[in-house]
Amino acid sequence: MADKDPVEFFVERVANMSHANGVFRITFAQQDEGEELRSTVRLMIPANQLSGILQGISGAAKNIGEQVQARVNAVEEGGSGSGRTSKKKATSKKKATSKK
Numbered sequence: 001m002a003d004k005d006p007v008e009f010f011v012e013r014v015a016n017m018s019h020a021n022g023v024f025r026i027t028f029a030q031q032d033e034g035e036e037l038r039s040t041v042r043l044m045i046p047a048n049q050l051s052g053i054l055q056g057i058s059g060a061a062k063n064i065g066e067q068v069q070a071r072v073n074a075v076e077e078g079g080s081g082s083g084r085t086s087k088k089k090a091t092s093k094k095k096a097t098s099k100k
Contacts, residue, residue: 009028009040009041010030010040011028011029011030011040011041012029012030012031013028013029013030013031013037014026014027014028014029015027015028015029015037015039019047022046022047022048023044023045023046023047024044024045024046024047024050025042025043025044026042026043026044026045027039027041027042027043028040028041028042028043
């Protein structure tokens with residue numbers, strides 16, 4: 001089963017991006033000592049799929065950002081315990097509204 005796990009790479013920057021023959025090539029890198037970049041992995045995406053992939057990444061990042069902001073707001077309003085309670089109440093209100 002371990003063979004089915006995807007390979008993971010830690011990247012910090014986009015080192016290069018190019019397009020040729022209908023394929024986008026995005027080279028990701030890690031910052032080495034000083035300002036040097038060390039290429040980590042190259043992602044090759046068919047041009048006709050790029051828009052959907054970028055929209056998916058953008059949507060996921062927005063969703064994660066909203067979740068983080070909700071947690072920050074909950075902590076600012078009186079601790080993580082009360083924040084969890086208010087999140088559950090807000091969720092149940094939304095569910096009740098959507099059923100109507």
